[in-house]
Amino acid sequence: MLYGIIALIIVLLIFLLLFIFCNNRFQLVIIKIDKAEEDIDLYLQKKKELLERCRPIIEKELKKENVLEGLDISLEGMNHFETHNTLKMIYNNLFKTIDEHEKLLKSDTLMNILEELNTNEENIIGAIKFYNDTVVEFNQLVVSFPSKMVAFFKRYKKKEFYSNEKREIFEILRDK
Numbered sequence: 001m002l003y004g005i006i007a008l009i010i011v012l013l014i015f016l017l018l019f020i021f022c023n024n025r026f027q028l029v030i031i032k033i034d035k036a037e038e039d040i041d042l043y044l045q046k047k048k049e050l051l052e053r054c055r056p057i058i059e060k061e062l063k064k065e066n067v068l069e070g071l072d073i074s075l076e077g078m079n080h081f082e083t084h085n086t087l088k089m090i091y092n093n094l095f096k097t098i099d100e101h102e103k104l105l106k107s108d109t110l111m112n113i114l115e116e117l118n119t120n121e122e123n124i125i126g127a128i129k130f131y132n133d134t135v136v137e138f139n140q141l142v143v144s145f146p147s148k149m150v151a152f153f154k155r156y157k158k159k160e161f162y163s164n165e166k167r168e169i170f171e172i173l174r175d176k
Helices: 002-062 080-100 102-106 108-143 147-154 164-175
Strands: none
Touching: 002 080, 002 102, 002 108, 002 147, 080 102, 080 108, 102 108, 108 147
């Protein structure tokens, strides 16, 4: 009888330690995801500001209005994915406009802003890669045993990626 109680206590202790370990892994990954989202927010805000700085220069040079349409929208109600896609579309339109009007390349101010935009774009790509890699780690925890038990109790659900490429990689990993 005494051995049975001791064995039960040991089994419960092992499950408790396993639960604590898995919960800590989740917490670390969640902190990394929050940091990545924060960085992405900052870089996307900077991208919007840089695009807004380009607009008056382009409008002055081309003597046109409504250049870089869509920049006036408020990004407040959008999630990271929508904001990224909207700014990416405007960013692509900017370079399309520059390609169509080579005289814009003569503006030193615009070239400096474009250089900042390119650096910022590299930062966004890096932050998104970090976010996606961390989401892969989180999603693996959600679907794998024993962390799946913690996910169930804490009601953690799989998170979305920025690109379909990571989603496909995760699906392959999940099937293994």
